[in-house]
């Protein structure tokens with residue numbers, strides 16, 4: 001039985017990933033603020049250490065890690081968006097890498113977002129500060145930006161973190177496949193929070209989705225399950241868009 005660590009397992013996409021993996025016969029070790037095997041707050045270094053130590057207490061090796069926990073662009077304070085969505089995700093992946101290295105055909109997946117590529121302000125100093133591992137600087141920058149830009153910058157940095165590491169010794173060289181998914185708008189409590197927001201709501205509703213309508217968490221769970229599985233055994237450093245075609249529509253030739 002494969003053991004998969006899954007952050008954000010209590011809700012939305014994470015809950016759907018848990019359901020999918022358990023139906024596929026996996027043992028899932030959830031990491032979340034509530035309703036999980038490991039209760040930890042990934043917004044701060046102590047919570048990230050607690051998450052890694054909590055998993056280590058339950059498993060000597062793991063076969064997969066999914067960094068799914070995240071908060072939406074409507075979250076306050078805005079600096080917390082960068083703390084959870086970039087620093088929490090990367091700390092979990094890096095912290096559990098030694099356990100993955102002992103796993104069977106190990107694989108890891110980070111949940112990024114198509115906001116990383118389609119938001120004009122994403123590629124700026126905040127994404128750079130994240131990738132420089134300058135959390136204090138990133139949080140200062142985040143406090144000055146709007147939530148949508150902080151969210152997009154953190155998700156862009158997360159996808160780049162994956163691409164920068166996946167092909168190198170610690171990951172591919174150690175037999176661990178590292179990839180990302182980039183969901184578009186998916187019906188979850190996080191998206192509902194955006195839809196209920198006075199400014200973000202109209203922007204989300206007006207966003208073009210060629211396949212029509214928002215996605216379902218199970219559709220993202222299928223992409224995550226694929227990247228964790230042997231069917232994706234040649235995928236390394238991929239960012240798999242599961243967004244109903246929005247990224248292709250808006251950036252067809254950016255490739």
Ligand code: NAD
Nearest residue numbers: 008010011012013041042043069070113183185186188190
């Ligand atoms: P959700 O709010 O339904 O679930 C998020 C989960 O993360 C919750 O269980 C929550 O408790 C957990 N979490 C939040 N902060 C945490 C913290 N500090 N420490 C530990 N756990 C924490 O949201 P969702 O829509 O299922 O989002 C899952 C992931 O997918 C997020 O990373 C999100 O950014 C990403 N995403 C979502 C959408 C979308 O439209 N829903 C689109 C693109 C990407």
